[in-house]
Amino acid sequence: MSDGDRVSGACSCKLGRTAGKYGLDGLDERLRERRADGASLRRLETVVNEAVLQAALEGADTDVLRDAASIYRNLTGEDVSAGVRTETEAWLSRVGVDPAELDRDFVSYQTVRSHFRECLGVDTARERSLSVDDAEGTIEWARSRSQGIVGRTIERLDGTDGFHCGSVDVTTVVRVSCADCGGSYPVERFLDRGGCDCETDAQTQ
Known part of the structure; x- marks a missing residue:
């Protein structure tokens, strides 16, 4: 059995089970190649999930x-x-994909x-040194997930126990606030400026 086929059979982790469920033979080899080309784990997360989505669409009841x-x-x-997220989920449901x-x-x-x-026995130690770009990706993912959860929870309330809402957008x-220097910034600004003023204050003392 090749490394590319291993994910569909021998591997029992979530990624392996998911790849087997959607018939993603050869995914390991693809991930190895992308990793060797410098792709981050965050990018590889997207690679896997887009492959899962593509497989689900190919098995759906749609010619679109x-x-x-x-x-x-x-x-x-x-x-x-x-x-937009709700419309996309509704379209998936119509073509037979459970969102x-x-x-x-x-x-x-x-x-x-x-x-x-x-x-796979592949060392990912280089991910331990987190770059600003990686941090931005992680924060954006977490914010997107939280917005989605809040939005879907509110929409589920619509029409129950006298609760009503239209098409909602959750932001x-x-x-980020620092108790030492007193600075407070939107997280994007905090990352762009390289943190707070603690180091600058220390250098001027």
Whole structure:
């Protein structure tokens, strides 16, 4: 059995089970190649999930060709409105793809990392040194997930016990405050400026 086929059979981690469920033979080899080309674990998370989505679409009851990457972005993108996400989920349901099941089958970058280390024996130590770009990706993913959860929870309330709402958009504002220097910034500004003023204050003392 080749490394490319291993994920569909011998590997029992979530990534392996998901790949087997959707028939993603050869995924390990693809991940190895992308990793060797310098792809981050965050990017490989997207590679896996787009492959899962593409396989689900190929098995759906539709002749409409839609770009899996665009659909995935509509489902998970940080800057995508709750309305667009809901419309995308509704379209998936109409063509026979359960969006809730799909969301459960999507993997995180931590799952990808565990798969590399525990199933493929590939060292991911270089991910321990986190870059600003990696941090931005992680924060955007977490914010998108939280916005999606809040939006879907509110929409589920619509029409129950006298609760009503229209097409809602949920926005999450993240601020970073430092108790030492007193600075407070939107997280994007905090990352762009290289942190707070603690080091500058220390140098002037």
